[in-house]
Amino acid sequence: IVNDLLRGRLGYDGVVCTDWGITHDMGKTEEEFAGKCWGVEGLTEAERHLKALEAGVDQFGGNNDVGPVLEAYRLGCEKYGEEAMRSRFERSAARLLLNMFRTGLFENPYLDMEHSCQVVGCREFSEKGYLSQLKSVTLLKNRGGVLPLAEQIKVYIPRRHIRPYLNFMSSMTPDVSVEPAGKGAAADYFVVVDTPEEADAAVCFIESPISVGYDPEDRKRGGSGYVPVTLQYRPYEAKQARLHSLAGGDPLETSDDRSYRGKWNTAANEEDLDLVIETKKRMAERPVIVSVNLKNPMVMAELEPYADAVLVDYGVSPQAVLDVITGRFTPCGLLPLQMPADMDTVERQAEDEAFD
Numbered sequence: 082i083v084n085d086l087l088r089g090r091l092g093y094d095g096v097v098c099t100d101w102g103i104t105h106d107m108g109k110t111e112e113e114f115a116g117k118c119w120g121v122e123g124l125t126e127a128e129r130h131l132k133a134l135e136a137g138v139d140q141f142g143g144n145n146d147v148g149p150v151l152e153a154y155r156l157g158c159e160k161y162g163e164e165a166m167r168s169r170f171e172r173s174a175a176r177l178l179l180n181m182f183r184t185g186l187f188e189n190p191y192l193d194m195e196h197s198c199q200v201v202g203c204r205e206f207s208e209k210g211y212l213s214q215l216k217s218v219t220l221l222k223n224r225g226g227v228l229p230l231a232e233q234i235k236v237y238i239p240r241r242h243i244r245p246y247l248n249f250m251s252s253m254t255p256d257v258s259v260e261p262a263g264k265g266a267a268a269d270y271f272v273v274v275d276t277p278e279e280a281d282a283a284v285c286f287i288e289s290p291i292s293v294g295y296d297p298e299d300r301k302r303g304g305s306g307y308v309p310v311t312l313q314y315r316p317y318e319a320k321q322a323r324l325h326s327l328a329g330g331d332p333l334e335t336s337d338d339r340s341y342r343g344k345w346n347t348a349a350n351e352e353d354l355d356l357v358i359e360t361k362k363r364m365a366e367r368p369v370i371v372s373v374n375l376k377n378p379m380v381m382a383e384l385e386p387y388a389d390a391v392l393v394d395y396g397v398s399p400q401a402v403l404d405v406i407t408g409r410f411t412p413c414g415l416l417p418l419q420m421p422a423d424m425d426t427v428e429r430q431a432e433d434e435a436f437d
Contacts, residue, residue: 083137096176101143104129111306111333112297114251122332127152131160139173214397218405219414221381222391227368229408230282236271237280237364238264239356246349247293254349261286263372263399270403277363284370284406285357285388286399289379290314290348299344307339308346313380313424314354316347321428354383361387372402378418378427 087093104126105116121129130141130153141150157166181187200206220228230236241259248254263286267273274280292311300306307326309319322342329337361369371388373379375395385391392412394402404410419436421427431437 088137094176096139096180097137098140099133099138099142104133104141104144104149107333111300111331112251119332127156131156134169139176211401214401215404215410217395217397217414218401218412219393219416220412221393222385222388224389227389228406230406232270232407234271234281235274235279236267237274237277237283238267239285239360241287241356242352243291243350246291247295263402266399266403270407277360280364280367282368282370283360283364284372285360286372287353287356288350288374289376291350292346292348305334305336305339307341308344309341311346311348311424312378312421312427314348314351314383316345317424318345319343319428321425357384357387370406378420380423381420382422
């Protein structure tokens with residue numbers, strides 16, 4: 082693919098970098114976050130590097146150890162001769178250096194501190210960056226024109242609680258009670274109070290459902306370990322999931338079927354929904370504004386009835402959200418993805434078909 086199609090037929094002569102960790106050894110269990118040397122488990126790490134070089138790779142993602150690369154060079158010299166192997170390394174070196182030449186990093190690698198301080202984080206760049214944040218905030222609901230909120234009114238901002246869960250790096254997160262970042266920033270806009278009963282309005286800063294599609298406890302019970310990735314807060318049973326998965330076959334697994342049909346999962350931050358519901362209950366007719374840090378699509382139908390206004394952001398500063406809530410900036414952001422009506426819709430979706 083790299084040598085014949087990409088370089089030969091399509092004429093690409095830029096850098097090809099591997100995914101992270103594909104030359105490293107795999108872990109002893111599925112839960113261990115380690116190498117992904119699928120298909121070449123029987124080769125040494127140096128032999129994997131040589132095979133990648135033979136395939137046209139220039140750079141090894143996730144490898145900061147020069148040892149296996151030098152050993153791959155030695156093995157290549159034995160196989161192809163030193164002249165051929167040196168030529169191969171020089172081709173990759175030229176591609177890597179060319180990127181530095183084009184950006185001036187090779188000829189002038191040093192920076193002038195005074196000049197850097199004038200450029201990095203300068204007012205012009207900061208203002209443009211902040212404007213981009215403001216423009217990205219997306220208003221999904223504004224019942225009765227409740228937004229913008231008047232400044233200096235009394236506002237209640239509840240704490241969040243997130244239970245422990247196995248994260249992407251296969252590490253167990255702690256049980257945490259979170260003071261929303263927006264609470265500190267809100268003091269510049271409102272009078273922040275400690276209870277809903279004191280407040281004129283409430284602002285709930287929450288996160289889209291946190292869910293991981295693997296559970297070691299399921300494997301211990303004799304299952305495959307795979308569970309549904311849920312986009313809702315409440316417990317979800319995958320009744321409509323595929324009977325057999327599209328993919329599978331990890332060398333450490335005893336089954337090549339990763340179907341999770343009939344299994345359950347619950348968002349680690351299910352209490353975000355409880356927080357919104359309880360806040361609305363205590364606020365009665367006074368407005369509840371929900372600001373969601375959106376990291377993936379989610380089933381909005383769970384929380385929408387309890388919110389007078391719903392905004393989503395994609396990792397902006399709390400000030401950007403508060404500027405929109407108070408009307409300092411008129412929201413104009415659009416959703417970059419579709420929101421499912423429910424989890425059955427998610428299961429029925431054709432993953433390779435746009436707008437399905």
